[in-house]
Amino acid sequence: MIEVKNLVRTFNSGDRTIKPVNDVSFVLEQGTLASIVGKSGSGKSTLLSLLGALDKPTSGDVFVNGVSLAGMPDGKLTEYRRRDIGFVFQQFNLIPNLSAMDNVMLPMEFAGVHRTERRQRATDLLEQVQLDPEKQVRRINRLSGGEQQRVAIARALANEPKLILADEPTGNLDEQTGDHIIELLSSLSRDHNTTILVVTHDKALANKTDRRFRLQQGRLTEEPARALV
Amino acid sequence: MSVLARSVGSAFRNKVRTAAVVAVLAVAIGLALAMLVANQAVGAKVQELNASVGTVLTVNPAGGQGFEGGGEPLTSEQAATAAAVPNVSSVVGTSSLRLRNAAEAAAQAASGTQAGPGGGQGGPAGQNATTLTTSLTAAIDAGTLGGRNQAANGTTGTTTAQPVHSLPITATGIGGEVDSTGKALTITAGTGLGDYTAESANALLGTTLAEKNNLTIGSTFTINDQTFTVAGLFDSGTTFGNNALYLTLPTAQTVAELPGELSSMIVTVDSMENLEAAKAALESALGTDKADVTQGQNLESAVSSLGSVKNISFIAFVAALGTAGLIILLIMVMLVRERRREIGVLKAIGAPNRTIGLQFVLEALVLVAMGSAVGAAVASFASGGIASALISTNTTTTAATTTGRGAAMAGAAGGAGMPGGGAGFPGGAGLPSGNPLGGASQLLTSVTASASPGVIAAGIAAVFGVAIIGALVPALLTARIRPIEVLRGE
Structure with a gap:
């Protein structure tokens, strides 16, 4: 379970103080598929960074299964990211000189998964995101944007995390592949009890989530359980 | 990966x-x-x-160098005195003998062309090497310079044309298996001299000398009709150096009938730093009128x-x-x-x-x-x-x-x-x-x-x-x- 309490993140820009996340509170039960929509610059990615322990809040706290992230030392936060979090970045953030397979195996290597097992699991994940076998051994910089997006999703799933934070996971995908990814995320949430929080502009994707949030000027509001328009 | x-x-x-x-x-x-x-x-x-050579001093009889000649030979007592000088780690006495092939010497005597004055034969004055006869033949030809040196009268070093003489063979009696610079002999075959008593009849031969005379380990030869056995062969690194042999010091003194006399002493000092001080102390102890103490030329620099x-x-x-x-x-x-x-x-x-x-x-x-x-x-x-x-x-x-x-x-x-x-x-x-x-x-x-x-x-x-x-x-x-x-x- 993810519990967010009065989360605030401020940045100083010259004389101004910006609050991309302003007193945000919500609770996500384990296995929930949720989405956050909002305009560009509304603070969606900042909120994801706070939830994923990439950034530290100015105030407030995030509790993961009752454990406060605010009080965690850096080493524990790294372990938390490695074990419990799967990131899908908007810009993919794959390692360019490694193959798709190596990129997917990387989080497993950090988690100490045996080489044989991580190769097998990486192969399975890349098949799940429908990356052709011959492209699995290609270097990232020789894959298209959509293919890289799929590799990034496979990497996020590598350590079977409890929470997946995805920033525009279908943004670079065609409709058919996007639908497949949405279905994959849904099944993960449903079958593996994985909590998934998706930041998206894609209303179709948002409409398929269990809960929908809107972020405006740093404040989070939950949308009613009806289709977004 | x-x-x-x-x-x-x-x-x-x-x-x-x-x-x-x-x-x-x-x-x-x-x-x-x-x-x-x-x-x-x-x-x-x-x-x-x-x-090696850096800590070695050589002691020769005073006036024994160059053309001047003269002076008294060194003695075993002086060796004991040198050994007592501070920082001296070892003193090895030597006795040098000059060997002439017996047959050649007899022929020269018969023809009246004895080469050079006795006691300093074949070279400038100042030699105190004693000349003896041997069954050995020198391994190398005298050459022009050798001919002049062997024929020189010991005073002027004349360079006029002289009959050809063979080079003498240098036999050195040593108190330890070191060469004239204090370096250990390089034994290439056989063993060392072993027994350092007057009764020892062992000899170490230079490789070229042994080869010239067809001698191997265990072969025998004579010096003044006394038989010696080849105990080992050494390689000094030079052709002339290998036209030589080593005996034990007591044996050499006995053969030369000069008991207690030394031709030189090889004094090893414990360190380079003490070389100058040891040299001065040796000169003081032995007397500059009795002994010349020399060291490597400006080795320090x-x-x-x-x-x-x-x-x-x-x-x-x-x-x-x-x-x-x-x-x-x-x-x-x-x-x-x-x-x-x-x-x-x-x-x-x-x-x-x-x-x-x-x-x-x-x-x-x-x-x-x-x-x-x-x-x-x-x-x-x-x-x-x-x-x-x-x-x-x-x-x-x-x-x-x-x-x-x-x-x-x-x-x-x-x-x-x-x-x-x-x-x-x-x-x-x-x-x-x-x-x-x-x-x-x-x-x-x-x-x-x-x-x-x-x-x-x-x-x-x-x-x-x-x-x-x-x-x-x-x-x-x-x-x-x-x-x-x-x-x-x-």
Whole structure:
């Protein structure tokens, strides 16, 4: 379970103080598929960074299964990211000189998964995101944007995390592949009890989530359980 | 993919830059290794000089050198006196005999062409070597100079045409198995003399002398009708030096019927630093009217020059090593700055700081390994030239001052002071006619700077040590990178 309490993140820009996340509170039960929509610059990615322990809040706290992230030392936060979090970045953030397979195996290597097992699991994940076998051994910089997006999703799933934070996971995908990814995320949430929080502009994707949030000027509001328009 | 494999891959990410970095590193590492090789070579030479001839003093009867002649022979009592001088670690007495082939001597006597005055036969005055007859034949021809020397009347050293004489054979009675410079004899076959009593009938023969006379271990020959057995063969390193033989000192004294007399003493001092003091103490103890104490020509300055080269090469090694380390440091700092985003991503997906740091250290070591391989090749070709250049630059003065004095001297090894052969006149005691270190300049330039695997390995180990230190700083910098700072750019 993810519990967010009065989360605030401020940045100083010259004389101004910006609050991309302003007193945000919500609770996500384990296995929930949720989405956050909002305009560009509304603070969606900042909120994801706070939830994923990439950034530290100015105030407030995030509790993961009752454990406060605010009080965690850096080493524990790294372990938390490695074990419990799967990131899908908007810009993919794959390692360019490694193959798709190596990129997917990387989080497993950090988690100490045996080489044989991580190769097998990486192969399975890349098949799940429908990356052709011959492209699995290609270097990232020789894959298209959509293919890289799929590799990034496979990497996020590598350590079977409890929470997946995805920033525009279908943004670079065609409709058919996007639908497949949405279905994959849904099944993960449903079958593996994985909590998934998706930041998206894609209303179709948002409409398929269990809960929908809107972020405006740093404040989070939950949308009613009806289709977004 | 392991950390090492990722590091190797990263090292080759930009091939042009990798090639440039390796080239720069190779120059620095090559220079460092070349300097280390030179340093080791010079160090070994200094050690060799200090350990052998560098601490040897030669004591001859006063006035026994050159053309002047005269003086009293040294005695066993004087050897005891010399041994008691502070800092003297050993005294080896010698007794020199001059051997003539018995048949040739008889023929010359019959024809009335006895060569030279007795007691100083065949050479300038001042010889106190006693001439005896032997069944042995000299291994080498006298040559022009030998002919003049053997025919000289001992006073004027006349150079008029003389009948051809064969060279005498030098027999030296020794109190220990060392040559005339105090260096251990190089026994190539058989054993040493063993029993150092007057009853000993063993002899060590020079290889060429044994070959000339078809003698092997166990063969016999005579000196003044007394039979001796070849116990061993030695190689002095020179042809003239090998036209000689060694007996035990008591035996030589007995054969020459000169009990208690010494031709010379080889005095070994405990260290180079004490050489001057020991020389002065010996002169004082023995009396300058009784004994001449001589040492290697200006060896101190020669060793000092080599010491300077050693120091310079060591400083240059450290400087080149530091440069290599600095290059690594700067390159890795640049790479860390360039790959901040990648580091941030690795941290975001859970890479521990130590794993990221290790990856960068290994990447640096991959570059250093390539630089070392090229640098070692450079060093193996360049080290000899660099060492020679350093030595010639630093020893020009020394060499110039020593060449004149050393020219007429025999070399430090065997052959010194042997009659004839153009290596100078026989010394006053039939031993080295002067300093055992003839030609210090030759010693200085004879340093062989070969790139031995051990030295190269030690140098590369040092390079890797410095590289690890150089790479650790940027690797530690990666720990300070916060993932959100580099990912916020999105």
